[in-house]
Amino acid sequence: MGCRRRASASELLRVVVQRSEGSQNRLIPDLQRRLSGRGAHVHHSTNCLDQAxxxxxxxxxxxxxxxxxxxxxxxxxxxxxxxxxxxxHEKQVETE
Known part of the structure; x- marks a missing residue:
């Protein structure tokens, strides 16, 4: 999502939103991929999460x-x- 790179579903973390009245929407990791609701996927990296x-x-x-x-x-x-x-996709290429 954040880095916009494609990957298989097994390589991505699914997240869903937990809505609550009067407070901020909270993202919940869906490790089992079974929570109800619309989901979004992100790589298991802080870089990708920060970009998203x-x-x-x-x-x-x-x-x-x-x-x-x-x-x-x-x-x-x-x-x-x-x-x-x-x-x-996050590994840095060494140049000589």
Whole structure:
């Protein structure tokens, strides 16, 4: 979503919005891919997540108004960053 690179569904993190009255919409990671509602997908990387937030891509993809709280998704992605290898599209090419 943020980086706009294509990947298989197994390589992406699905998120859904949890709506609550009077407060900000909150993104919830859908690890089982079974939560109801419209979902959006993002790579398991902080770079991709940051780009999606900056571009306001979650609000467009999930068709919601207003700001979106991505704290839960960010915590998950940051905790996974040590466990997952760097995606190929984020690896830096060494030049000599």
């Amino acid at each position: 937030v900056r571009k306001r891509a979650f609000a467009r993809a999930l068709r919601i108004d207003g700001a979106v709280d991505v704290a839960m998704v960010r915590a998950l992605v940051e905790s996974e960053s040590a466990e997952r290898p760097t995606p190929a």
